[in-house]
Amino acid sequence: MLTVESLAKSYESSAGSARRRKSADSTRVFAVDGVDFDVRDGELFTLLGPSGCGKTTTLRSIAGLEHPTAGRVSLGDRVLFDAAKGINLRANRRGFGMVFQSYAIWPHMSVFKNVSFPLDVMPRAKRPGRKEIEERVQQVLDVIELGAYASRPATKLSGGQQQRLALARALVTQPELMLLDEPLSNLDAKLRESMRFELKRLQRELNLTAIYVTHDQSEALVMSNRIAVMNEGRIEQIGKPREIYTRPATRFVAEFIGTSNFIEARVVSVTGDDVTVETTQGRLVARECPRTPAAGDSVLLSIRPESIDVSTTPRGDVPNEWSGKVRTRAFLGDAIDHITGVGDLEIRSRSNPTVSIPPGTEVHLTVAPEKVTLVPVD
Template identity: 70%
Template sequence: MLTVDNLVKSYGGARGRGRGGDAAEPAGGGRVFAVGGVSFEVQDGELFTLLGPSGCGKTTTLRSVAGLERPDGGTIALSQRVLFDAARGVNVPANRRELGMVFQSYAIWPHMTVAKNVSFPLDILPSSRRPSREEIGRRVRRMLEVTELGAYADRSATKLSGGQQQRLALARALVIQPEVMLLDEPLSNLDAKLRESMRFELKRLQRELGLTAIYVTHDQSEALVMSSRIAVMNAGRVEQIGTPREIYAGPATRFVAEFIGTSNFVRGVVASADGDEVRVDTADGRLLCRGAATRPDVGSEVLLSIRPEALSLATDPRPDAVNQWAGEVVGRAFLGDSVDHVVRVGSLEIRTRSNPAQSVEPGTRVHLTADPAKVTLVPAG
């Protein structure tokens, strides 16, 4: 559907400052690579998310796809139609790419009604491409219906709630029937409760309309809830692409493991590797990793990532358990739907997450066990 290959975008001198938060001027001057060789492919009907911290290049990548930034290198193609090719000098203007875009700011027209806001992109098309008044009316009614704004068609756009204004911005982008929707952190201006409900609303619209969309966010929960696949970005590059479950359960790098959720990291040396089972000697005992995606060399240094919820905490040892540690609770926190304990094991402090019914006082001696299938091997670098 949409293919981005080896996209590069850099800024230099004064141009490197203040460009959408995706570039920062280095102390010694020179060019800043906001995007440094990004490649991915978005399938038809997929909600593909670019996820990462501020300054990682995700917004610059999206703006390059939209035609609002001119990259220095790479190609962008949509359904066999080349939108950008640095080597061949192809750069289709933004208004001819036929993409819908929703920004952080709703950017709705305050002097127009809800219906006129939605029809505006069609009203300004050249006469040769503009649909008939009947077709424009039909499309507007359809978009107001799917975004549940039909009852507000004649209302001033500024008299809508925040969530309604966000849906209006979506309806306006959808009315042109774009091949791909581009969404740049569209929920970031909403309060926490409304943002959570709008995640499901957006996902419903995407599925109902069969939309293909690229979604930019720094919110990991948002990405996990909404995405078909996620590209985790860091420092202008893609660290890992996968489904939400693949990204969360099998992070490819330490950055991904730290950015998506919470992880405990244990450094060690590979003692043996047999098929997908890897035994690692750590300063506090041997750990077994089962289902390793790669088979590291014996004697090589590795990093083990263990999610807090993958650890079981008990006051009594389990004689038959593997990956068992003895330690002492040094802290706990009630989180409502769970309780986090911090357990000191030798030189480490391990964080666990359990049912709120389990709450162990600090100072208590406990035993931790980790399912080998939930211990993930990541590069030590």
């Protein structure tokens, strides 16, 4: 549906800018640096990354609110932006629905008038009739469960209701693509969690195609069909949530998505799906490898805490088992983290809260080979 090719956005740079790049005539800093991705019909595609990584600039460039330096953006057969050909369709002609971090609710209007506003201000030739406007507004309000509040002043809604109102205002125009820029970040933690499922429900029921921007890893994992992890203006990895989490392609992705243990190692041998590596504390076997390594390659092991089993008794019949001593533990409510010293390493494991081992206890750590991911060292 939407295709983004070699998109770039740069600015004049000061000498101290960390992300500057020399061009033929000046030194420039790239907020977005050669981004490529496609968004499929009916998909919720998430741009995920820390503040300043370029995700919002990418979204604004797609929306037509930023003028990119280079690249091409197309929606089906329609070219929205092409730097090489001098094409740059104005934002109001792209036909997208947008929901921002700020709800931008009209305080002097009712809920109904807030939703009908985009239809009311359409050019006369394209504007629906009064009856159609009323039907479309009421239909959207019913879908997002605000039908009973149509006559209420918009400022009398709760935070979650105002967020749904902003979504309704974007939906009423029946856009081909929805653009959502951190729309839940102003909500409290509990409401934000419930709104994630609400948004996902609406996206599925209405078969919406959407690009969602967030820095919240949990939000991205819960809501997305696919995720693009961004760092310093570039995309580090694109994949389904489970793939991004279990098979990070780079150290940045492994560190940014959840918590992980990182262990430096060198490949000893590759036999079928098994990769044997040498660490400072002995050998381990891995089976998750984004790229097939060769003997002698330096690699980084990424092991999630929940993938490690901790026990006071040895297993002895598994390929990956280390012995160590618990240094500290932390109760997290739904889990307990143990930090275990294994030689010069500190290994974090996450267990059911019923498993609580006091510091100073000798323990045995085991992890299945398929839970050990090799991250290439570039």
